[in-house]
Amino acid sequence: PSLTEMTNKALDILHNAAIAPAPNGNATSCTPGFFVMIEGARIDLAAHDNDPAAHLHDIIEYWNAVASVRKFIDAHPDTLLIATSDHETGGLTLGFDPEYIWYPDVLTPVKNSAEVICAQIRPLSKDKDKLHAIVTAQVLPNLLGIDDATEDEIGDIIKGAGGSAKACKHAVGHVVSDRARLAWTTGGHTGVDVGLYAYGASSGHIRGSYDNTHVGQLLADYLDVKPDSITPLLAHQNTKQNGFEGNTVDLKVGKNTSE
Numbered sequence: 001p002s003l004t005e006m007t008n009k010a011l012d013i014l015h016n017a018a019i020a021p022a023p024n025g026n027a028t029s030c031t032p033g034f035f036v037m038i039e040g041a042r043i044d045l046a047a048h049d050n051d052p053a054a055h056l057h058d059i060i061e062y063w064n065a066v067a068s069v070r071k072f073i074d075a076h077p078d079t080l081l082i083a084t085s086d087h088e089t090g091g092l093t094l095g096f097d098p099e100y101i102w103y104p105d106v107l108t109p110v111k112n113s114a115e116v117i118c119a120q121i122r123p124l125s126k127d128k129d130k131l132h133a134i135v136t137a138q139v140l141p142n143l144l145g146i147d148d149a150t151e152d153e154i155g156d157i158i159k160g161a162g163g164s165a166k167a168c169k170h171a172v173g174h175v176v177s178d179r180a181r182l183a184w185t186t187g188g189h190t191g192v193d194v195g196l197y198a199y200g201a202s203s204g205h206i207r208g209s210y211d212n213t214h215v216g217q218l219l220a221d222y223l224d225v226k227p228d229s230i231t232p233l234l235a236h237q238n239t240k241q242n243g244f245e246g247n248t249v250d251l252k253v254g255k256n257t258s259e
Contacts, residue, residue, distance in 0.1 A: 015076070077200065090186060101181060132154070153175045
């Protein structure tokens with residue numbers, strides 16, 4: 001399902017739960033209101049790949065999801081939407097020296113993400129002739145919409161396919177980016193400011209530039225909850241951190257307990 005479809009389903013489930021009669025038959029719901037976090041995570045992944053077409057489509061899908069939430073709020077005006085990001089990724093630049101112009105039409109014919117393309121061509125890296133044939137006859141004209149590829153562009157993708165998954169995705173993404181006159185400063189996160197948008201109840205109070213930690217406080221104030229009250233409960237629990245085998249963290253004292 002798309003992000004918008006999952007958003008609509010989540011809102012439907014949570015709203016129905018919020019207005020459902022309490023178990024004792026009273027008209028008042030036992031779950032007044034709800035909180036839901038919706039993440040357009042593929043935007044970040046496409047930017048890590050320096051893949052401009054996928055980045056664009058994932059941004060568009062995110063704003064489709066935002067539009068669905070706004071429609072819900074129009075019907076339920078006691079609801080607040082906050083849309084923001086925890087960071088920017090890729091350091092995307094539109095246009096670069098010396099012309100400072102970019103060509104969005106280059107992105108229009110792209111049919112597959114760099115991630116999908118590289119999953120198809122990397123297994124062929126040991127068969128150079130077959131890889132060259134597929135890149136020139138299929139990947140560039142059919143998947144990226146490039147009918148006049150240069151030998152350098154072909155060579156860059158073939159070289160990338162013979163490297164890591166990241167190298168391959170960057171090679172594909174940069175071929176498209178260069179033609180569109182787009183530039184990337186990194187395959188990681190950056191420290192630039194990100195957007196902060198609000199819609200619905202009390203949204204007028206969310207204006208200006210904030211430290212990112214303040215967004216959580218804005219939500220806590222709106223929901224009238226006290227995050228500090230949960231800290232003592234969490235302090236007496238252990239949690240296993242995924243990605244660190246055999247490692248647990250004692251949240252009470254911050255001690256590594258894998259010993």
